[in-house]
Structure formats: C-alpha cells, structure tokens
Amino acid sequence: MASLRVMGSSALTSIACSCCACYHDTCTPYVTIVVRWYLDRAPTPLLPRQDNPADACLRWSHQSAVVNGTLYLYGGRAKRDSNQDSNTWNNNFLTVDLKTGWQISSPTMEHLPQPSGPPPTSNGFLWNSGNTLYLYGGEYSDNPEASPVPYSLWSYDIPSSTWKEHPKPRTVEGVPVERSAEGSGVNIPHLGRGLYFGGHVDRFTTPGWDISVFRVYLRSLLEFTFPGFSNPAVNDGRAAGEDGIWRNLTDDGVQDSAGFTERADGVLVYVPGYSEQGILLGLAGGTNKSYTQMNVIDVYDIAEQKWYKQATTGSIPEYRVNPCAAAVSAADGSSVQVHLFAGQKLLPYGSQEQYDDMWILSIPSFTWIQVDQKDQPVPPGRSGHTCTMWNSQMVVVGGYVGTELSCDSPGIYVFNTSSLKWNTNYAALKGGNELSQQISQEQDPSALHGSYGYTVPQAVQEVIGGNAMGSATVTAPAQTVTAGPFATGRPIIYTVTQGDGSVATETATPGAGPNGSGGSGRGGPNIAAIIAGVVAALFAILAGYLGFCAWVYRRQLALYKRHVAMSQRQSLGIAAPAVLGVGPGNLKGNDSPLGKSSLDATSATSSSNVNARGGAGRGVGGYHAVPTTKNTFAGGLDRVSTNSANGGGVNTARSSTDDLMEGQEPTFLGVLLSPRRSLKVINRD
Numbered sequence: 259m260a261s262l263r264v265m266g267s268s269a270l271t272s273i274a275c276s277c278c279a280c281y282h283d284t285c286t287p288y289v290t291i292v293v294r295w296y297l298d299r300a301p302t303p304l305l306p307r308q309d310n311p312a313d314a315c316l317r318w319s320h321q322s323a324v325v326n327g328t329l330y331l332y333g334g335r336a337k338r339d340s341n342q343d344s345n346t347w348n349n350n351f352l353t354v355d356l357k358t359g360w361q362i363s364s365p366t367m368e369h370l371p372q373p374s375g376p377p378p379t380s381n382g383f384l385w386n387s388g389n390t391l392y393l394y395g396g397e398y399s400d401n402p403e404a405s406p407v408p409y410s411l412w413s414y415d416i417p418s419s420t421w422k423e424h425p426k427p428r429t430v431e432g433v434p435v436e437r438s439a440e441g442s443g444v445n446i447p448h449l450g451r452g453l454y455f456g457g458h459v460d461r462f463t464t465p466g467w468d469i470s471v472f473r474v475y476l477r478s479l480l481e482f483t484f485p486g487f488s489n490p491a492v493n494d495g496r497a498a499g500e501d502g503i504w505r506n507l508t509d510d511g512v513q514d515s516a517g518f519t520e521r522a523d524g525v526l527v528y529v530p531g532y533s534e535q536g537i538l539l540g541l542a543g544g545t546n547k548s549y550t551q552m553n554v555i556d557v558y559d560i561a562e563q564k565w566y567k568q569a570t571t572g573s574i575p576e577y578r579v580n581p582c583a584a585a586v587s588a589a590d591g592s593s594v595q596v597h598l599f600a601g602q603k604l605l606p607y608g609s610q611e612q613y614d615d616m617w618i619l620s621i622p623s624f625t626w627i628q629v630d631q632k633d634q635p636v637p638p639g640r641s642g643h644t645c646t647m648w649n650s651q652m653v654v655v656g657g658y659v660g661t662e663l664s665c666d667s668p669g670i671y672v673f674n675t676s677s678l679k680w681n682t683n684y685a686a687l688k689g690g691n692e693l694s695q696q697i698s699q700e701q702d703p704s705a706l707h708g709s710y711g712y713t714v715p716q717a718v719q720e721v722i723g724g725n726a727m728g729s730a731t732v733t734a735p736a737q738t739v740t741a742g743p744f745a746t747g748r749p750i751i752y753t754v755t756q757g758d759g760s761v762a763t764e765t766a767t768p769g770a771g772p773n774g775s776g777g778s779g780r781g782g783p784n785i786a787a788i789i790a791g792v793v794a795a796l797f798a799i800l801a802g803y804l805g806f807c808a809w810v811y812r813r814q815l816a817l818y819k820r821h822v823a824m825s826q827r828q829s830l831g832i833a834a835p836a837v838l839g840v841g842p843g844n845l846k847g848n849d850s851p852l853g854k855s856s857l858d859a860t861s862a863t864s865s866s867n868v869n870a871r872g873g874a875g876r877g878v879g880g881y882h883a884v885p886t887t888k889n890t891f892a893g894g895l896d897r898v899s900t901n902s903a904n905g906g907g908v909n910t911a912r913s914s915t916d917d918l919m920e921g922q923e924p925t926f927l928g929v930l931l932s933p934r935r936s937l938k939v940i941n942r943d
C-alpha cells in the first residue's frame with residue numbers, strides 16, 4: 259500500500275480490480291481507500307470535504323458513545339488529506355446511525371451542529387445516561403500548541419440538542435476535578451455512573467503546567483454520578499443535582515493501593531454479574547516505564563470498590579496501547595466475550611506497528627482466544643480507534659493507521675461477533691429493545707447493551723463448552739482464583755425461551771447477582787455423601803499441591819541465588835542505561851499522529867529519542883516478550899534490585915509482583931500463592 263502514493267491512475271485501476279477479485283463479489287474497504295485517495299488527488303480544487311463526515315481522510319483518538327442505536331463521535335483528531343499535519347484537533351460532533359443498515363463504504367453519518375464551548379480534545383471520554391452525554395477529560399492540541407482552560411464538564415442533552423457547561427467541578431471532598439487524558443473510561447448507564455481510570459496530566463491537559471515538569475501518570479479512579487441518579491455512596495443516597503456528583507475514589511482512600519496501578523492508553527470493559535453491581539476489566543495500556551501484560555487482568559469490583567487480579571489462560575495477546583474493546587453476552591448470560599481489536603505495538607522503537615489482530619477474552623473462564631482472520635477483509639492495523647457493540651456487531655470507527663496508508667476513509671468497519679467475520683455491511687436487526695439487549699435479558703437493566711442477536715461462536719464453544727445460546731460448562735476462571743468477585747460471585751443466568759416456546763436453559767432468575775443464583779431449590783439427594791467425597795478429594799489435591807510447590811520452591815531458590823551472584827558480577831562490569839524503558843516512544847512527530855498522545859512523557863523534547871531507544875532496549879526484559887538470554891534476564895534482575903524503573907515489557911507498576919522474581923528471594927508462601935508464575939520462572943531459565 260505504501261507505493262500508492264506514486265501510482266498513476268491505470269495502476270490504481272488494476273489494484274482495485276485485484277482487490278475485488280480477492281474478496282469475490284464484494285468490494286472491500288481497500289478499494290474504497292484507493293479510489294478515494296485518487297479522487298482526493300485529482301487536480302480539481304479542494305472540495306469542502308467536511309460536508310460529508312464519512313469523507314475525512316483519517317480520524318482517531320475521538321470520544322464516542324452509543325445511545326439507543328445512535329453512535330455519537332465527539333472531537334478527537336482528523337485529517338482532511340494525508341498531507342495535513344497540524345490543526346488535527348477538532349470538536350466535530352458526528353453521528354453514525356446503527357438503527358438502519360449500510361455498506362461500510364458509505365455508512366450513514368451525519369454532522370451535528372459544531373458545538374460552541376466544548377473544547378477540541380482527544381483521548382477523553384464520553385459518558386452517557388441514556389439521554390445526556392457527558393464529556394470528561396482529554397488533551398488539547400500540541401500542533402499548534404493550545405493552552406488548556408480549567409476543566410469544565412460539558413453535557414449534551416439529546417432530546418433538546420443543547421450543550422451545557424458545568425464549570426469548576428469539585429469532588430465531594432471539595433478538591434477540583436483534574437482533566438485527565440488517555441485514561442480509560444467506562445459508562446455504566448443503569449447505575450447512572452461513569453468512571454475514568456488513570457490517564458495522565460501534563461501541559462496539554464492542565465493550565466499553567468510548568469514545561470520542565472514531566473507528564474504525571476495518574477493512579478486515580480474518578481467517579482461521576484450523573485444528574486438525577488442516586489449513588490448509595492454519596493449524598494446520603496439522594497439523587498445527584500444538575501451538576502452530578504464527583505468522587506475521586508483514590509482520594510477517598512477506598513482504593514486498595516496494592517492492586518491499583520497507574521495506567522494510560524488502556525481500556526475498561528463493564529461485565530455484569532459476579533458482584534452486586536458487576537465488575538470492570540482493565541486491559542492493555544501502560545506508563546512510560548512499563549506496559550500492562552494481558553496474562554493477568556485487573557478486575558474491579560464496582561460495589562466493593564476494590565481491584566483484584568485474575569490470571570488468564572490460552573495464547574495471550576502481546577501488550578499494546580490504544581486498542582479497542584467491546585463485550586457481548588451469551589443469551590443465557592453464562593459467558594461474556596470481550597473482543598479486543600488492534601492497538602499499537604510499541605517495540606522496537608522507530609518501527610512501531612499497528613496491530614490488526616482480534617482477540618476474545620471469554621469470561622468467566624478468562625481464556626484468550628485469537629480470532630482466525632485468515633482470508634478475511636481485515637481492516638488495516640490501527641490504534642486510537644473506538645469499538646461499539648450493537649446488534650451483536652462490533653463497529654470499529656477510525657484509528658491511526660501508521661504511515662502505510664495515506665487515508666482510511668470512511669474508516670468504519672463491521673465485525674459479526676457470532677460468525678467472527680468482517681462484513682462489508684452493517685445490518686440493523688429487526689426486533690430487540692432500544693438498548694439492543696438479548697431478548698432474554700431485556701428485563702435486567704444491568705445486562706449488556708448491544709448483544710442482541712449474539713450466538714456463541716463455535717470457536718468459543720470449543721473452549722468453554724455449551725451451545726450457541728450459552729450453557730457454558732466452564733463456569734469459573736481456568737486459573738486459580740484466590741479472592742474477589744470471581745472467587746465468590748457468579749454470572750447472572752437468564753432463561754432463554756426458544757422460538758417454539760420451549761426453554762433452552764433453566765437456571766436462576768435475572769438480576770440474581772452473586773449469591774442469589776443456585777443454592778435455592780433443587781437440593782441434591784445425598785448431600786452428606788457428596789460433601790464427604792469432596793472433602794476427601796480436596797485433601798488429596800492439597801497434599802499433591804504442597805509437594806509440588808515444595809519442589810518448585812527449591813528450584814526457584816537455587817535459581818535466585820545463581821542470578822543474584824550473576825547480577826552482582828555484572829553490575830560491576832555493565833552500566834545500566836541512564837534512562838530505562840521509556841518505551842513506546844511514538845516520537846516521529848508528524849509521521850506519527852498518536853505522537854504526544856502515546857505514553858511518552860517527553861515527546862515534545864529533543865531528549866525523546868534517547869529515552870525511547872532506552873525503552874526499546876529494555877523491552878526484551880518483558881515477562882511476555884520473547885525471551886531472553888540469561889544475560890538479559892540477569893540484567894532485569896539487576897535493574898529491579900537496584901530499584902530503578904522497570905523496563906518496557908514488564909507488568910504494570912503495581913503489578914510488578916508479576917515480574918520475574920522481583921529481585922526478591924522467593925518464599926514458599928509466594929510459590930504457594932502463585933505456582934504458575936514460579937513455574938514460569940524456573941522454566942524460563
């Protein structure tokens with residue numbers, strides 16, 4: 259595709275034809291890109307392209323929200339043509355219609371009136387209450403440099419089409435709410451709440467920022483209770499007034515800091531059930547020193563306000579920043595499939611690629627399943643895009659596509675989560691409610707939106723059992739759970755009624771929550787005998803397990819001693835780089851639109867190259883990255899034990915307990931608690 263830039267029109271025609279041939283009778287987005295590119299370059303005067311929102315050459319890092327089948331896109335960055343490298347920040351306000359069907363070459367999009375007031379920002383979040391949109395956070399332009407104004411919440415009332423400013427928001431403690439950017443937002447409409455996790459503050463988010471001060475990554479969890487909704491934790495449970503209620507859960511001290519990481523450029527996904535108010539999953543992202551691995555997932559219990567960690571199984575996606583994710587629920591609720599698409603690969607520095615892979619994280623089994631996209635019209639790799647689930651189709655909008663493609667227009671793609679296929683059209687399914695919930699789940703306000711029509715694909719059934727409606731036989735994480743919602747909770751199980759009126763799955767009632775399902779009714783015949791059997795089996799397993807752990811512990815201890823000896827020898831000879839693991843370093847300025855919006859703190863300074871190369875260099879120390887000679891490994895140990903920053907590729911700051919040995923002598927308890935990790939350590943060696 260890179261050569262397109264210099265091609266003549268005849269070459270374009272032939273490319274277009276071969277593309278068509280590849281994908282049989284339907285024209286794929288690639289063809290559209292080629293043709294549009296050609297039109298853009300035709301020697302006619304520039305067209306007022308913004309007249310049709312589908313015509314932007316590229317759009318990324320925007321904020322989006324879906325309300326009753328209308329997808330709203332606010333701001334972010336966009337280019338009219340591939341040469342444009344400044345003034346990409348905008349406050350355009352667009353819709354994509356998901357209530358009617360369209361071809362991906364010509365999605366039904368509309369420009370809403372340009373807002374006056376809400377600033378042009380990227381990488382913030384758009385919450386919604388079902389009738390109102392709320393714009394939180396985001397960063398201002400770095401080219402030309404814009405000066406942020408103090409944060410105001412802007413709300414958009416959908417029925418009256420009006421924007422409203424809520425200036426100087428403060429938390430319940432009276433502390434001004436900061437404008438964070440590149441954090442991960444999540445909307446929980448039935449609770450009337452939005453959350454925003456992490457992100458960072460710097461001179462493009464915060465007025466009066468001293469240019470010599472590094473970007474600060476936040477470990478905060480910000481909660482906004484929408485106006486008119488009540489939240490038992492604030493205002494004595496009375497409904498919030500017209501400015502809503504802000505709470506910084508970090509400030510309130512209710513966060514368990516051990517499980518609470520700093521993080522930017524990741525995603526948060528809501529999954530109903532398992533706890534009173536459902537859970538959130540934090541995936542991908544990182545900081546300038548460390549990236550979030552996806553072998554262990556951060557799980558947040560909304561009601562308990564606590565973070566936990568859960569190990570996953572299956573083949574695990576590489577760490578990345580700015581992917582998108584959206585979840586879809588089996589009709590009976592027995593599984594939720596989180597789809598994670600694309601994102602930016604961070605290393606090696608200077609050749610960051612945009613992934614185009616698709617992954618499913620199946621909950622509650624916490625198994626990763628890579629989607630087979632062979633022979634499919636997969637959208638070009640991207641990052642900073644958004645995903646919206648509706649009518650069980652995942653609609654991908656925009657994204658930075660690297661330098662290989664000059665334009666990606668309209669840049670909207672549709673993935674059928676039941677067939678696991680990229681489609682050339684979006685289909686507006688008949689039936690379903692305004693929230694596009696599964697019919698079996700319509701009575702449950704906490705049920706996922708957008709799942710209407712979803713059937714569990716064969717590839718997922720092979721892993722979690724059951725059938726297209728659900729009935730998953732894997733009902734708990736494949737890896738051991740020690741605490742938290744997956745230790746005590748359950749999915750919400752719904753009764754699925756077939757077309758002929760028969761019941762497909764018979765279990766508890768909707769909304770039962772963690773302790774409401776099971777248990778009641780249906781007592782087994784000989785409970786005492788069953789319990790005795792189970793207890794005996796448990797003891798046998800425990801004995802075996804302790805023996806195994808003792809063996810692992812002895813191996814690990816021996817290994818540790820060897821590495822300490824080695825790293826002590828090495829630290830005499832090899833100097834550690836001055837700057838460790840800045841990592842992603844999307845530093846190519848104009849070439850790399852994610853630029854400043856990536857993880858690097860110093861992209862605006864000339865030292866950035868050096869730092870970024872440091873990042874690349876340390877990447878090999880990664881837990882999941884390709885290993886690693888013994889030397890690298892020892893280097894890693896050395897680094898940690900001298901208390902410097904973690905290298906690129908290690909787990910998140912606070913999850914550094916997942917690092918290889920952490921530079922601490924292994925303990926038997928540690929092995930007991932996490933035999934798998936310990937096993938990895940000794941296996942790696």
Ligand SMILES: *[C@@H]1O[C@H](CO)[C@@H](O)[C@H](O)[C@H]1NC(C)=O
Nearest residue numbers: 325326388389416417692693
């Ligand atoms: C969206 O649907 C919900 C539920 O039916 C309804 O309460 C709400 O008013 C609708 N919002 C808009 C903007 O149509």
Ligand SMILES: *[C@@H]1O[C@H](CO)[C@@H](O)[C@H](O)[C@H]1NC(C)=O
Nearest residue numbers: 435436438478480506508509
């Ligand atoms: C929340 O509180 C923490 C700790 O005081 C602070 O660092 C962070 O900036 C606050 N977050 C926001 C978004 O205001």
Ligand SMILES: *[C@@H]1O[C@H](CO)[C@@H](O)[C@H](O)[C@H]1NC(C)=O
Nearest residue numbers: 472473474475546838840859
């Ligand atoms: C990462 O950013 C922090 C500020 O957020 C800064 O103190 C630190 O030096 C940076 N680390 C590197 C390796 O650049």
Ligand SMILES: *[C@@H]1O[C@H](CO)[C@@H](O)[C@H](O)[C@H]1NC(C)=O
Nearest residue numbers: 651674675676677681685687
């Ligand atoms: C998605 O795929 C499933 C399974 O092949 C099919 O039954 C369904 O009609 C498709 N949905 C759409 C919207 O194309």
Ligand SMILES: *[C@@H]1O[C@H](CO)[C@@H](O)[C@H](O)[C@H]1NC(C)=O
Nearest residue numbers: 534771772773774775777778
């Ligand atoms: C479920 O748990 C909640 C809180 O732990 C408790 O108040 C409630 O009584 C429990 N319900 C049942 C049916 O056990």
